[in-house]
Amino acid sequence: MTTTLTERYISATTDSLPLETQSDVRAELEASIADAIESRLEQGEDPAEAERAVLTDLGDPVALAASYADRPLHLLGPRYYLAWWRLLKLLLAIVPAAAVGGVALVQVIIGAPVGEVIGQAIGVGISATVHVFFWVTLMFVVLERTGSATGHDWDLDQLPEPRPTGAGRSEVVASVVFAGLMIGAVLWDRFRGFVQIDGHARDLQILHPQLWPWALLGMLALLLLEVGLAVLVHLRRGWTTGLAVANTALAAVWVSVILTLLGNERLVNPQFMGLVLPSDGGGPDTARVVVVLFVLSVIGVAAWDTIDGWRKAGREAKHRATAPETGLPV
Template sequence: MSSLTDRYLAATLRAVPAPRREEIATELRASIEDMIDDRTGGGQDAATAEREVLTELGHPERLAARYADRRLQLIGPTYYLVWQRLLRRLLSTIPGAVGVLVGVVQATVGDHPGGAIGSGISAAIQTAVQIAFWVTLCFAILERTDASLKLPEWGVDQLPEAPVERDVRLTDTCASVATILLTLAFLPWQHFRSWVSGTGGERIPLLDPTLWRSWLPVLAAVLVASLVLEVVKYRTGRWTWSLVAVNALLDLAFAVPVVWLLLTERLLNPDLVARFSWLRDGDGLGIATRVSVVVVAAITLWDVVESVVKARRHNAPRHDG
């Protein structure tokens, strides 16, 4: 575990401009060491002196603001950091979740599935605006009325651990989550909003409707579990061997039933096959099946191999040259 000073420096430097980080790090570390030496020279214990010095320096983000000559002020500085932290957390989760939910509902049960993406984006933006307005208004009122939230004083025990290099990036996680959500939404969408119509104008589901009593709920459950895995993986920040094993199991739990249903000609709706001559006549269905099996197997193998490679790279012993 890193020392309190290292953690304090890491927390402070995160909030200062990148070009000045090295300069500030050198200056701040030297100042802290001098202050600790002054106290230990008077007979104080080094660990106690370090804690007292860092406590006197105050919250790392406030110190960083002084270095960067940046004001921490909404209406006043009292609750600025609390407002900033709360707003970041709310805006990083709620608008996206609302947008995805609205988009999925619009695509599956709404009257205009084609506008699902636009509806989701619009809902996310409106939610973000509402959150920013009401949270800011509440904190502005608190500042102007001098209301006390009786927040605990900052102490060195609140310092986060020094940041570690992440092997799982937010962009990759967002892409994976979006893909899983689209696949999950496709299951009910293809049943109720299929783009294929029969001779009488009725919608023809793409997948065999009888699978709703057997395999489709299982596949949906696997997708939900995969969503949970993506969240856990991002919070962990790297591939561990246990995550690799769970990922491989989920990949196989989805791929094996799909391949089996394809090979036994039970995945596609028989009415869909009968609707298109290129599937119905000759070996059209067989060719489509073989291509689909190869694609599913390739995607599954790629995902498993990629997770193993990343886990080995992260867990490989490092030698200092």
């Protein structure tokens, strides 16, 4: 028996619907299609052409069935997209970095070559990123298809507080105090020493003796430049692209100086290291762990300081661009 196009179209639409709704949808489609064809026939169209035109206008039967069943035809809709994006950004900022740091630390402890440490860390970082994308997206796809609630509906209390873009007086004071403490600690270490043995201060420096005078004076000059940058940001009432570039350059110089001295074994006094981490009893492994943690801390602080400067410069640029339109002072 030959079936008409209308019967084939209705069957293709209703086959994927729940059994309890198929008969109602079939009756509704039969009536609406018949009315549409009848309207075209009254205008003088050929019956076969009128049927094809009506069914074509209805579109893909799978999409029509999804509209009857209220099934989404997208991966993530607006109801879940923002929650997915916020959680994804948070996890991408934490999980890959933690995985890379952990693997690098383990590889260093077991004495792996530098190339293997870097290769393993990069591989784990890529793998962690892919896994975060996949599993977070899969979780929200399941929520989308099941219609489950995330439990985090937006309200006005979630509006972020205004964030200052410039350096306030407290930040300048903190920068000056920190620099003063660092300068005092360096000079005290050079001329008095921090290490006490048998209750008496011993002329044993933490920093390498060969850093004096030029290397230490150069590091103290970098501290003063950091203070000067904070003061300049405060006086300019905000960050600019030039100040962000200067901040990035200072961070890069700091990292280069510290890592170069550390790599050449000219940063920490070897006598101090021998006293704190003796070579016997597994001392070398402990020293490797300390060095790795120190390097990760130096790079992490410099990266955060650089990113923070550029973010503030970007917010300040947007603020200045919109201030004339909103009447806010620039």
